[in-house]
Amino acid sequence: MDQGFRLFPKEASTIAPQVDLLYFFLVAVTAFFTLLIFVAIVYLALRYRRKSEAMPPETKTDLRLELSWTIIPFLITLVMFGWSTRLFLKMSTPPKNAMEIHVIGKQWMWKIEHPNGAREINELHIPVGRPVRLIMSSQDVIHSFFIPAFRVKQDVLPGRFSSLWFEATTPGEYHLFCAEYCGTDHSRMTGRIVVMEPAKFEAWLAGVAPDETPAKQGEKLFTTYGCMACHGERGPTMAGLYGSTVSLADGSKVVADEQYLRESIVNPAAKVVAGFEPIMPAFQGQLSEEQIVRLIAYIKSLRTAAGGEANP
Amino acid sequence: MNMTMTGTPYTPAKMPESSYLTDGYSLRSWLLTKDHKRIGILYMVSLTVFFALGGIAAIIMRLELATPAGDLVRADTYNRLFTVHGIVMIFLFLVPSIPAVFGNFLLPLMIGARDLAFPRLNLLSWYLYMLGGIITVGVVVGGGVDTGWTFYTPFSSTYSNSNVVWTVAGIFVAGFSSILTGLNFIITTHKMRAPGMGWFRMPLFVWSMYATALIMLLATPVLAITLALVGVERIFGVGIFNPALGGDPILFQHLFWFYSHPAVYIMVLPAMGVMSELVTCFSRHRIFGYEFVAFSSLAIAVLGFLVWGHHMFVSGQSVYGGLMFSALSFLVAIPSAVKVFNWTATLYKGSISLQTPMLYAFGFIGLFTIGGLTGLFLASVAIDVHVTDTYFIVAHFHYIMVGGAVMAYMGAIHFWWPKLTGRMYPEWWGRFSALLIFAGFNLTFFPQFILGYLGMPRRYYSYAPEFQALNVMSSAGATILGLGYVLPLAYLLWSLKYGAIAGPNPFRAKGLEWTTASPPPTHNFAEIPIVTEEAYAYHDMDAETDGREVVAGEDRP
């Protein structure tokens, strides 16, 4: 990692230059108004400095002035809002083909699991030029996954998934910080993001992959925890579930994303699938964070098995 | 017309024979007083102590941060330091500061009343404040608390093994002091104005106190109950905010910021009120756009209740929720902009004197502008994602709270010091330390914007080595800043004995508080004044009497 002194952070993701552009616009606005006010004050203070005790004449309030310094800032903020909103919407919609990596935060380390089962701690290896989506949850308190060089950050919550995506543009090593205060060693909950050329990345991945993918391990859990007993007959099938639209008993519809799958396992009563009895037990507290992640990986793997035709 | 130099008293004055200060010298006469002026002084003394405590914590933090490794204190100690720093500075210093000292002292004087509507309640507020303060600071002695001033759950409610329950109890109690103060101000403003003192003749300081009081009344109870729930959760081990037990940690954040965002306006609105008084007095000019400045206070107070979610852009709230809060945050910036422009315009064709309070006022305008405009970076969600929970945030709020609100508080102290004590502060020292504070402040906090954008997270006690140079600058600045604050403490104490005697109106300022003696008599006015003109009517101020129709104390034949 290059640890030299600098005044501006590296740009190493597709989003970074765009955030920086908006940032420079705001810096320009700030500089403009700060200078404007500063110069005005200095000028007026000198020009009208007190020369006698006589009271200066009255000046009348000018409505046109008042309106213009209400409306002009308003218009400027509209520009800021529009620009930042467009960018933010982009930042919060991951591309469909993103590679998915699971992240679990705990006091005070990051545990990372690649789709093929490769695991890392406090380090994340990714290829350059491929969108990556992180699916994150915490085992204890709130943490926050922060990569300054990518200009991305997302809180990592206990009991719920949050996600974050980026596409790295420059190979190299970058800081990973925990940005939400999480206790004693919050400032040591740091790590590295290693961005590699795709070929190198594949080689690295092959080198560290264990025998079993998370989906495989999830399949085993699916049996050991007795999910098999119901699903297929008394419970809905898992094939093609991920990504499909599920009709619920209360008439509403939801898209079966990770958060939905998690909730269906942990607290199934919250959203009951139409046509089924709410007999599924809640698995909250029964399954560790890792097990939940693997079960979901398994259910997701069934999408491809079923060819995705369940997707409307 | 042969007038004396600027800054020297207008009438060759002597101290009034009796005043609120001579009305009993025993400790008891102070501790049981119902006089709003004495209560103001009680607050001032206690606030100074809390500010020093918070400042000392800050200095230790800055020393630790001078090197990247965590070498001065342990990680847990550091966490306790910034927590106590934040809690003390916010809840025990800045939230009460201007309202409790100057609101108390001046509100009745400015509207021509003999006291606040409920004097006993006012004294009770001070006791609640002290009780809350002592509990909170007592916790530090008993091992401290390490949750950050934001008390995020489930860390605070389950995982932290520090003294959370007592801390929230202390803040709970202090909160009621805030509520009662707010209540008192609202009723006083509505019901105690002197004859002729219509709403649009009130000094803008009174308007800002009114807006502040509304927020205190309506936001503080939510904080109180939220912290109480955290306490209950810890004591009984139940899961109100702990997801492992069925609770929702984000709900806590909503409730917390529902108070704490309006609370930032509790801290800045009074400062803005002070600004309007300073700028008009030292340019001898009526305020430009009175109605706009007055209503912008109310607009800030109302809109301020709708933007709390901007502290939670990356917490996992919905994308559209985030965007709505972003839009509203931009909107709440507009009334602040209106104020800044109006203060600047007030200078135009004025008669400007650069005495100490005016230097602080200029400091406020400049630093608040920077702090406020960087708030717009944070309101832009796309940028906030990168800078949230970094030093950029730390810089943003110190610019507003230290550069803005504390500057205004210092300006207020100097401006009304003659009214409070009857004596002048030493002008040269005043200007010198104002400039020192300004310089030290910028050196401390400007580098933090850069650090933040570079990505240094806040609440880090050790950090990556490439951040060191900027951190060293910041620590160096903090030392200068600290010195800048100690100087006034010294010379103001000195002036109590040796300062020049001020007389009723040393700055030839408008406003009813300047028509009575300095220090004012116990019952404020010999006769309840009758108001016949609008505020800041400097242009037709009678040079002979300074517009004084009623002059109490020694000036009265």
Next chain:
Amino acid sequence: MTTDHPATLDAHDKGPHDSGQPRPAPYGLAHHFEDLGQQHEAATLGMWAFLATEILFFGAVFLAYSVYRHAYPQPFAAASHHLYLWIGVTNTAVLLTSSFAMVLAVHAAKTGNRRQLVGFLVITILLGMAFLGIKGFEYYKDVQEHLFPGKIFNLHDWEAGFWPVDVKSAAGIEFLRHAELFLVFYYIMTAIHATHMVVGLAIMGILAVKAWRGRYTAEYNDPVDMAGLYWHFVDIVWIFLLPLLYMVRN
């Protein structure tokens, strides 16, 4: 709420001013007010402002409660089912009656009827105490049934059928956890309400003594008036609590 006691209003307090026409201070007027009308308005507005604070204070708990009730409808309904509706209803009646007595007390104060004033205040207080007594009894019965969050609740062997789920199963454990959350809110909300009652009773005790000593007149009776507002507010809060806590359906 806070009007200075007349006895403290010595000549000094009135100050040397009011020059010209020394007017006798009306009875009960604090030195910093101009007249009783102003003082009354200030007190009334002050009380309303205080109630606004109170609404937000309760509002935050109500909000938190609603969030969870929405999230866990069944456990909330089941737990609510085990509360004693009849006690709740009885208490509502008691409290409404006491509020009515308070209305009569305020009326008596305004008409300057000292005996009635004292009488109705005492009735109000007695009814308020009855409410607290009944509430205490209810708490006692709840705790007897282990309906109290924390260990008492969690380490208990619930008999079959008490909860509509199998409490040994994973789902049941989850269910209990949420039912426990309901109880947390039940106790927090009723305890805050009871605290308000205790404060109210203390205030009215003082009022009754002062009324007995003849401190309130037909012209000066703000404290009674204000206490009345407060008491009605406490009453109204209870009216909200009753359905929220005792009559939850899912």
